[in-house]
Amino acid sequence: MLKFELLQEDKTSAARLGRLTTAHTTVDTPIFMPVGTQATVKTLTPEDLYEIGAGIILANAYHLYLRPGCELIQQAGGLHRFMNWKKGILTDSGGFQVFSLSKLRDINDDGVWFHSHIDGSRHFLTPEKVMEIEAKLGADIAMCFDECAPYPCTYEEAEKAVKRTSLWAGRCKKAHNNDKQVLFGIIQGSVYPELRERSVGELTALDFPGYAIGGLSVGEPKEMLYATLEVTTRMLPREKPRYLMGVGAPEDLLEGVRLGVDMFDCVLPTRLARHGTAYTAEGKITVRNALYAADFSPLDARCSCYVCQNYSRAYIRHLIKAEEILAQRLLSYHNLYFLFQLMAGIRAALAKGEFPSFYREFFHNYISA
Amino acid sequence: MLKFELLQEDKTSAARLGRLTTAHTTVDTPIFMPVGTQATVKTLTPEDLYEIGAGIILANAYHLYLRPGCELIQQAGGLHRFMNWKKGILTDSGGFQVFSLSKLRDINDDGVWFHSHIDGSRHFLTPEKVMEIEAKLGADIAMCFDECAPYPCTYEEAEKAVKRTSLWAGRCKKAHNNDKQVLFGIIQGSVYPELRERSVGELTALDFPGYAIGGLSVGEPKEMLYATLEVTTRMLPREKPRYLMGVGAPEDLLEGVRLGVDMFDCVLPTRLARHGTAYTAEGKITVRNALYAADFSPLDARCSCYVCQNYSRAYIRHLIKAEEILAQRLLSYHNLYFLFQLMAGIRAALAKGEFPSFYREFFHNYISA
Numbered sequence: 063m064l065k066f067e068l069l070q071e072d073k074t075s076a077a078r079l080g081r082l083t084t085a086h087t088t089v090d091t092p093i094f095m096p097v098g099t100q101a102t103v104k105t106l107t108p109e110d111l112y113e114i115g116a117g118i119i120l121a122n123a124y125h126l127y128l129r130p131g132c133e134l135i136q137q138a139g140g141l142h143r144f145m146n147w148k149k150g151i152l153t154d155s156g157g158f159q160v161f162s163l164s165k166l167r168d169i170n171d172d173g174v175w176f177h178s179h180i181d182g183s184r185h186f187l188t189p190e191k192v193m194e195i196e197a198k199l200g201a202d203i204a205m206c207f208d209e210c211a212p213y214p215c216t217y218e219e220a221e222k223a224v225k226r227t228s229l230w231a232g233r234c235k236k237a238h239n240n241d242k243q244v245l246f247g248i249i250q251g252s253v254y255p256e257l258r259e260r261s262v263g264e265l266t267a268l269d270f271p272g273y274a275i276g277g278l279s280v281g282e283p284k285e286m287l288y289a290t291l292e293v294t295t296r297m298l299p300r301e302k303p304r305y306l307m308g309v310g311a312p313e314d315l316l317e318g319v320r321l322g323v324d325m326f327d328c329v330l331p332t333r334l335a336r337h338g339t340a341y342t343a344e345g346k347i348t349v350r351n352a353l354y355a356a357d358f359s360p361l362d363a364r365c366s367c368y369v370c371q372n373y374s375r376a377y378i379r380h381l382i383k384a385e386e387i388l389a390q391r392l393l394s395y396h397n398l399y400f401l402f403q404l405m406a407g408i409r410a411a412l413a414k415g416e417f418p419s420f421y422r423e424f425f426h427n428y429i430s431a
Numbered sequence: 432m433l434k435f436e437l438l439q440e441d442k443t444s445a446a447r448l449g450r451l452t453t454a455h456t457t458v459d460t461p462i463f464m465p466v467g468t469q470a471t472v473k474t475l476t477p478e479d480l481y482e483i484g485a486g487i488i489l490a491n492a493y494h495l496y497l498r499p500g501c502e503l504i505q506q507a508g509g510l511h512r513f514m515n516w517k518k519g520i521l522t523d524s525g526g527f528q529v530f531s532l533s534k535l536r537d538i539n540d541d542g543v544w545f546h547s548h549i550d551g552s553r554h555f556l557t558p559e560k561v562m563e564i565e566a567k568l569g570a571d572i573a574m575c576f577d578e579c580a581p582y583p584c585t586y587e588e589a590e591k592a593v594k595r596t597s598l599w600a601g602r603c604k605k606a607h608n609n610d611k612q613v614l615f616g617i618i619q620g621s622v623y624p625e626l627r628e629r630s631v632g633e634l635t636a637l638d639f640p641g642y643a644i645g646g647l648s649v650g651e652p653k654e655m656l657y658a659t660l661e662v663t664t665r666m667l668p669r670e671k672p673r674y675l676m677g678v679g680a681p682e683d684l685l686e687g688v689r690l691g692v693d694m695f696d697c698v699l700p701t702r703l704a705r706h707g708t709a710y711t712a713e714g715k716i717t718v719r720n721a722l723y724a725a726d727f728s729p730l731d732a733r734c735s736c737y738v739c740q741n742y743s744r745a746y747i748r749h750l751i752k753a754e755e756i757l758a759q760r761l762l763s764y765h766n767l768y769f770l771f772q773l774m775a776g777i778r779a780a781l782a783k784g785e786f787p788s789f790y791r792e793f794f795h796n797y798i799s800a
Binding site for chain 1: 469470471473474475476477498499503506507513514515724725727741742743745746748749750752753755756757759760761
């Protein structure tokens with residue numbers, strides 16, 4: 063099941079406030095969804111995520127199909143029970159991972175042959191097989207199996223990926239049969255406006271309950287990301303949720319909302335945590351640096367999260383230097399909290415009709431680098 | 432400050448129930464103290480530890496002196512503030528670490544020259560210097576700087592270490608000047624009863640508020656550990672707390688209590704967690720094993736901890752195989768909880784005068800290996 067209500071639209075941009083209801087959750091949009099690729103948002107428990115405010119998390123069908131196997135997860139009672147997560151889950155189909163992680167692939171219109179990045183074993187995935195996997199995982203929202211073209215790629219390569227993505231979307235829709243789970247289509251087309259337009263046309267003709275914008279944030283310059291996003295979202299149906307895949311830097315969340323996106327996901331907050339980096343209202347800081355060795359202030363003086371209320375930069379830097387896991391845990395918690403506060407701020411501004419000033423204020427303070 | 436009350440003594444053994452009050456905490460003994468060597472109990476927050484029931488944790492003067500440096504911790508307001516821990520802390524002096532971790536040491540009665548295991552830098556530690564370090568850290572309980580003889584060692588080597596430990600204990604006591612912090616003496620003597628006796632005599636002559644039993648659990652057979660412990664504890668003053676250093680396997684906690692020990696510490700629960708092993712009422716299980724791949728029961732069916740209420744062996748095994756940090760975090764939590772429940776059971780049995788039957792029941796179920 064899926065319900066999407068538009069609560070408010072910004073007058074000066076494509077930004078909108080909405081409410082999304084799935085089988086396990088109701089969340090206000092625009093929303094950020096933490097990534098739990100392998101059935102865990104790295105270092106954190108579900109309780110940590112509830113505390114941070116997470117309502118939907120991501121998991122990855124490709125990864126879970128390879129390890130521990132979707133039959134095992136089905137046997138456990140589905141992904142929610144397996145990982146002890148009681149709210150919404152969205153499973154990415156693994157299209158992106160098949161093309162970015164696996165080896166020696168052989169792709170044709172039927173499906174993809176690939177070798178597991180874990181043990182080299184050979185697998186064949188088709189749109190029908192991916193629907194079967196996602197049904198076993200039992201997420202609230204499943205994604206179509208798509209072909210994600212790399213960046214850069216020629217017009218001809220991108221066109222081929224669009225064609226195949228549309229073909230597979232039709233087969234996914236036909237194979238998907240699950241009244242608790244909904245299926246989103248994925249728009250491809252690389253950075254070519256004409257191909258994006260064609261992809262939107264072909265996917266919307268299939269009438270999905272929601273649309274993801276794929277093939278972005280794969281290495282293209284920010285200007286191209288924003289320009290492509292703009293031409294894509296403006297053609298998507300107003301009344302359905304729009305999900306920009308793999309995008310999550312604070313400045314991109316702001317731009318994405320401005321251009322009409324409702325849902326985001328990204329590994330960045332937990333990956334930056336592993337690298338000893340924290341978000342702050344003024345921009346990112348590399349807590350690992352000697353600069354913070356005797357800095358007894360919190361990661362972000364404006365942040366009210368558990369980490370900022372209880373720990374100093376100096377302590378977290380010590381944990382990083384001593385290779386203590388608590389460093390990753392505290393930084394992951396803070397970075398996710400920071401993004402959730404940002405999204406809450408965006409939603410509050412949209413509700414009050416003050417998105418433009420919120421947007422200006424954010425960029426006045428935040429130095430992206 | 433330190434207050435130790437003896438609440439109850441077992442009629443059939445040296446086991447005793449007590450209550451220990453330090454500057455930051457009051458705990459019932461026998462107690463297990465989790466180890467936070469580098470100012471963090473690996474993977475866990477202070478809140479996790481409060482939830483588990485921890486009242487005193489350990490930290491290590493040697494490690495913290497080398498990194499991040501005790502001046503930095505003093506500047507942060509002491510170790511409690513630095514690591515956000517509000518209850519008791521005991522700092523080990525680093526005697527054991529100087530002899531086990533560092534390189535190219537040169538030891539004489541004045542002190543020890545050694546090279547840091549982190550960056551090779553050269554350091555000289557004396558009893559007075561260690562007292563200064565421990566004062567800066569500001570733990571509730573500080574340990575004397577001692578010489579810990581390895582196992583096996585000759586009688587002559589062990590005798591030399593006892594002599595030096597007594598000499599240094601006197602200098603530590605003289606140098607220690609802190610009314611919030613108390614100083615414990617450390618008994619040495621390897622596995623030689625005569626030397627243990629001499630060490631107890633020399634240390635108790637200095638009249639410390641509590642005594643640690645060092646130089647055990649360093650590789651000697653269990654029978655030797657127990658026999659040495661027995662001759663040592665029976666000579667120690669009844670009214671003062673006794674702390675067995677570095678011992679924490681469930682069976683050793685039971686034996687230690689039976690032989691009159693009040694305080695224990697050990698890295699085992701968190702180290703086993705890193706190796707994918709969990710304590711259960713029936714003994715240890717290696718959750719990493721394929722045996723548990725589709726086992727949807729909790730780590731320990733009798734355990735009421737957060738982990739056992741919410742996660743299966745199959746899920747935790749998946750996290751281990753996928754190298755996800757949450758595995759370590761969940762196993763650390765459970766293993767510590769298991770030991771805290773065991774100690775709570777021991778204390779309840781002592782209060783009811785039922786320690787002997789608790790002891791038998793435990794060994795009836797628990798297979799140590």
